[in-house]
Amino acid sequence: xxxxxxxxxxxxxxxxxxxxxxxxxxxxxxxxxxxxxxxxxxxxxxxxxxxxxxxxxxxxxxxxxxxxxxxxxxxxxxxxxxxxxxxxxxxxxxxxxxxxxxxxxxxxxxxxxxxxxxxxxxxxxxxxxxxxxxxxxxxxxxxxxxxxxxxxxxxxxxxxxxxxxxxxxxxxxxxxxxxxxxxxxxxxxxxxxxxxxxxxxxxxxxxxxxxxxxxxxxxxxxxxxxxxxxxxxxxxxxxxxxxxxxxxxxxxxxxxxxxxxxxxxxxxxxxxxxxxxxxxxxxxxxxxxxxxxxxxxxxxxxxxxxxxxxxxxxxxxxxxxxxxxxxxxxxxxxxxxxxxxxxxxxxxxxxxxxxxxxxxxxxxxxxxxxxxxxxxxxxxxxxxxxxxxxxxxxxxxxxxxxxxxxxxxxxxxxxxxxxxxxxxxxxxxxxxxxxxxxxxxxxxxxxxxxxxxxxxx
Numbered sequence: 001x002x003x004x005x006x007x008x009x010x011x012x013x014x015x016x017x018x019x020x021x022x023x024x025x026x027x028x029x030x031x032x033x034x035x036x037x038x039x040x041x042x043x044x045x046x047x048x049x050x051x052x053x054x055x056x057x058x059x060x061x062x063x064x065x066x067x068x069x070x071x072x073x074x075x076x077x078x079x080x081x082x083x084x085x086x087x088x089x090x091x092x093x094x095x096x097x098x099x100x101x102x103x104x105x106x107x108x109x110x111x112x113x114x115x116x117x118x119x120x121x122x123x124x125x126x127x128x129x130x131x132x133x134x135x136x137x138x139x140x141x142x143x144x145x146x147x148x149x150x151x152x153x154x155x156x157x158x159x160x161x162x163x164x165x166x167x168x169x170x171x172x173x174x175x176x177x178x179x180x181x182x183x184x185x186x187x188x189x190x191x192x193x194x195x196x197x198x199x200x201x202x203x204x205x206x207x208x209x210x211x212x213x214x215x216x217x218x219x220x221x222x223x224x225x226x227x228x229x230x231x232x233x234x235x236x237x238x239x240x241x242x243x244x245x246x247x248x249x250x251x252x253x254x255x256x257x258x259x260x261x262x263x264x265x266x267x268x269x270x271x272x273x274x275x276x277x278x279x280x281x282x283x284x285x286x287x288x289x290x291x292x293x294x295x296x297x298x299x300x301x302x303x304x305x306x307x308x309x310x311x312x313x314x315x316x317x318x319x320x321x322x323x324x325x326x327x328x329x330x331x332x333x334x335x336x337x338x339x340x341x342x343x344x345x346x347x348x349x350x351x352x353x354x355x356x357x358x359x360x361x362x363x364x365x366x367x368x369x370x371x372x373x374x375x376x377x378x379x380x381x382x383x384x385x386x387x388x389x390x391x392x393x394x395x396x397x398x399x400x401x402x403x404x405x406x407x408x409x410x411x412x413x414x415x416x417x418x419x420x421x422x423x424x425x426x427x428x429x430x431x432x433x434x435x436x437x438x439x440x441x442x443x444x445x446x447x448x449x450x451x452x453x454x455x456x457x
Contacts, residue, residue: 001059001062001063002063003042003063003064003065005063006059006060006062006063006065007020007042007043009059010043010045010056010087013052013055013056014045014046014047014052017045017046017047017048017093018043018044018045019043019044019045020042020043020044024044025040025041025042025043025044025088026038026040027073028040028041028044028068028070028073028080028082028088028090029041029081029082029088030073030080030081031073031074031075031076031077031078031079031080031081032073032074032075032076032135032323033075033076033077033078033335033337033420034327034333034334034335034336034337035334035335035336035390035420036078036081036419036420038081039078039081039082039083040082040085041068041082041085041086041087041088042065042082042085042086042087043086043087043088044070044087044088044090045087045088045089045090046090046091046092046093047089047091047093047094048093048094049094050166050168050174050205050206051174053089053168053203053205054168054172054173054174055172056087056089057168057169057170057171057172057203057448058170058171058172060086060087060170060448061170061171061446061448064446064448065086065087065448066082066084066085066086066087066448066449066450066451067086067087067089067170067203067448067449067450068080068081068082068086068087068088068089068199068450069089069091069140069141069144069199069203069204069450070088070089070090070091071091071092071111071112071137071138071140071141071142071144072092072114072135072136072137072138072141074133074135074136074137074141075141075145075415075416075418076337076339076415076420077339077412077415077416077417077418077419077420077421078418078419078420078453079144079145079198079199079416079418079419079450079453081419083419083451083452084451084452086448086451089203091110091111091112091138091140091203091205092112092138093112094110094111094112094140094205094206095110095112095113095114095117096109096110096113097109097110097113097117097118097121098110098206100121100122100125100127100211101180102125102126102127104180105127105210105211105212105213106163106180106208106209106210106211107122107129107208107209107211108206108207108208108209109139109206109207109209110140110205110206111138111139111140111141111143111203111204111205111206111207112138112140113138113139113140114136114137114138114139115129115131115132115136115137115139115142116136118139118209122211125211126213126214127211127212127213127214128211128212128214129161129209129211129212130151130154130155130161130212131147131148131149131151131152131155131156131157131158131161132149132150132151133147133148133149133414134149134150134319134320139207139209140204140205140207142158143158143162143165143194143195143196143204143207144194144195144196144197144198144199144204145158145196145198145414145415145416146158146159146195146196146414146416147414148370148373148375148413148414149370149414150247150249150316150319150320150370151246151247152370152372152373152375152414153245153246153247153248153370153372153373154244154245154246154247154278155212155246157414158195158196159192159195159196160210161209161210162191162192162195162207162208162209162210163178163179163180163182163191163208163209163210164176164177164178164179164180164191164207164208165177165178165191165194165195165204165206165207165208166204166205166206166207167194167201167202167203167204167205168202168203168205169201169202169443169444170202170443170444170445170446170448170449174205175190175202177190177191177194178190178191178208180208193439196416197454198416198417198418198450198453198454199449199450199453200440200444200449200450200451200453200454201439201440201443201444201449202443202444202449203449215246215278215279216278216279216280216281217278217279217280217281217283217284218246218276218277218278218284218309218312219276219277219278219284219288219305219306219312220247220274220275220276220277220305220306220311220312220315220316221274221275221288221303221304221305221306222267222272222273222274222275222303222304222315223272223273223275223291223292223295223300223302223303223304224267224268224270224271224272224300224301224302224303224304225270225271225272225273225295225298225299225300225301226270226271226299226301227271228250228252228271228348228351228352228355229348229352230271230298230299230300231250231271231272231273231298231371232250232344232347232348232351232371233298233348234273234291234294234295234297234298234300235248235250235273235294235344235371235372236344236345237294237297237298238290238291238294238295239344239372241290241293241294242290243287243290243291243294244277244287245275245276245277245287245291245372246276246277246278247274247275247276247316248273248274248275248276248291248370248371248372249273249274249275249319249368249369249370249371250271250272250273250367250368250369250370250371250376251271251272251274251319251322251367251368252271252351252355252366252367252368253269253270253271254364254365254366254367255322255325255326255366255367255368255379256268256269256270256271256272257269257329258322258325258326258328258329258366259318259319259321259322259325260318261325261328261329262318262321262324262325262328263314263317263318263321263325264314265314265315265318267304267315268301268302270301273295273371274315274316274319275291276312276316277291319368322366322368322379323335323337323379326366326379326381327381329364329366329381330364330381330383332384333381333382333383333384334381334382334383334384334390335379335380335381335382336379336380336382336390336393336394336397337377337378337379337380337415338354338376338377338378338379338380338397338400338401339375339377339411339412339413339414339415339421340375340376340377340400340401340404340409340410340411340412340413341373341374341375341376341404341409341410341412341413341414342374342404342407342408342409342410343374343407343408343409344371344372344373344374346374346407346408346409347369347371347374347376349407350376350400350403350404350407350409351367351369351376353403354367354378354396354400354403355367357396357399357400358378358380358396361392361395361396363380363381363382363389363392363393363396364380364381365378365379365380365381365393366378366379366381367379370413370414373413374409374413375413375414378397378400380393380396380397398423398424401424401427402427405427405428410428411424411425411427411428416454417453417454417455418453418454419452419453422453422454422455422456425454425455426455433455436454436455437455437457440457441457
């Protein structure tokens, strides 16, 4: 089948859900990253069922036409860019919540459901879906990139939350990888092969997700420190003593300053921990006592507690808006966001050495991270009229990745590989890349699924 014949069939099959206009292609040819130029697909299709996708994919394979699954476009490593053209498969119409089973604490959803929509639907059940990357991403996209976020220390990542997926493979077969049981020892774990595969093996069309009980009490507060090392050591000691915070986020002085400029939260612009604890009233009191003792033992400068839910919501809006605040501090800048994760005992060293390299190069960058996981982000801000700044940022990023791997860490804690991290995956997984390529070749022999991402064939 020729590409032209494929598109003629798509026009007939999908009607106005098939588009080739420039505006719709531009919307699907970019994501939230700041350093990849747009790469537009040749067409966009908005399917409504897995059966429609099963009809489409074999025809795309026969025509050699790439297919790029698209959720909300909130990825930051170029995952949705159509670098080889082809069809962007917009799953936003597949937005039905199929079932909620409160007794089993699970939900079944189509891939286009967003996390905020699911939680709004769950409001009266006493349950919620806890994985919170900040953006209102689709759950299919979050599974595809193995997303996580601020609540990972308590609830885990999408790897832990996804019990099963329905996916369409490139040959058109529709597979369901698991059951509603809480555990299984039956066969290969195809669920977690597809979770994190970034659309390179098939199209995730539905998911079965673990839910969590809504906590009775929630308390948030901020703790100020003189340096990053003291903040990190506070977290290490608190966790060793049994503290179980729901969120514990680190922001360096530069990131705090940028965030405070975009917020009415009255906090000092110094290295800070933002902490949330949840549970029963007694559990919350005990958790705060453990964390506060560790902070005091490590020279905390000040502690600011949120007295109302509105104050708590304000500081978490500030944290979730960190990337936007960074960009706003230098309007028109190009951005490069790193995504390193190291053992928590090595986190202070990784951040301090990274900051030293950034400052020595005369670059601007803000650092924040999920300190309880050892995951941190440096947001480089580069003047587009000075391309040498982005070149320096890329050089420092490479040094940061090398340091993370040396310390026993990873090049990507939660953003995935996409286009931006391909150059580092071989350094981290040289021994397993042949196996990854073999899996790709077996499931996608025509190479149509999101080509150019994760690794090159």
